[in-house]
Amino acid sequence: MLEIRVSHETKEALHARARSEGRTVSDIVRSQISDYIGAGDAGARAGGHIGGLAGRVKAGVATLARLPRVLAAAAAALVVMVLFSQSASLAQDVSLELDGTIVSGDRNVHSFGTEIVLAPDTPVSFPVQSDTDPYTVTVTLHSPTKGTGPVQIGFTISHGNAETEATAASPSVLIDFDEKARIEFRGADGAFYGITARARPVSK
Structure with missing residues (x-):
């Protein structure tokens, strides 16, 4: 595999040109590489017919003129393919089953149970009912690796209404898929x- 880095502007320009012509980036790359190879062969043949030196000079000039455009098109296509493959390998949504208990300072017990689907680095919040000031639990899936896990789950627990809300705790836990994990703090x-969590991968 050939890997060549190009600027973001070059990649965007390539995609825009391809769309305007109703073509794909792959089509452009194949066409340019074929032209480049054909130009080299034609130049070599011409050099042989006219005595060698003058033909080789002309072929070399033609090759140099085409080279930047060919490399730019090929590089942009390769970079896009690499980025897509990396994002596909890392993106992993997770279904999370939660059961929790909150025992406040005045010994009131508040329980909750829910199942949520988490996308990477996208927080999901839900309320926990209370007779006094409410609790809010925010859950975040941190940069999961696609496969068998484990995954890191972060919690932020807030207590109070809109005017008095304050963060009470921000624990995190590593969970293997299809295994339960318990944290108390x-x-x-x-x-x-106290929170018990179980994570399962979500198929796409």
Whole structure:
């Protein structure tokens, strides 16, 4: 495989030109490479017919004139393919089953249970009902690796209404797929928190 880096502007220009002509980037790359090879062969033949030196000079000039355009088109196509393959290999949505208990400082117990689907680095929040100030649990899937796991799950637990809301705790946990993980901790608000989580990969 040939890998060549090009600027973002070159990649965007290539895609725009291809769309305007109703072609794909792959079509352009194949066409330019074929032209480049054909030009080299034609130049070599011409050099042999006219005595060698003058023909080789002309072929060399033609090759140099075509080279930047060929390389730019090929490089842009290769970079796009690499980026797509990397994003596809890393992107992994996860279904997360949660069961939790919050024991506040005044011994009130608040329980919750839910199942959510998390996309990488995209927080999902849900409320936990309380007789006094409400709790909000925000869950984030951090940069998962596609496959068997484990995955890192981050939690941010806030307590209070819109005017008094404050972060009580921000724990995280590593979870293997189809295994349960349990974390217990005491928040800055004095409450005791316990969360059980189970993660499963989501097929696309």
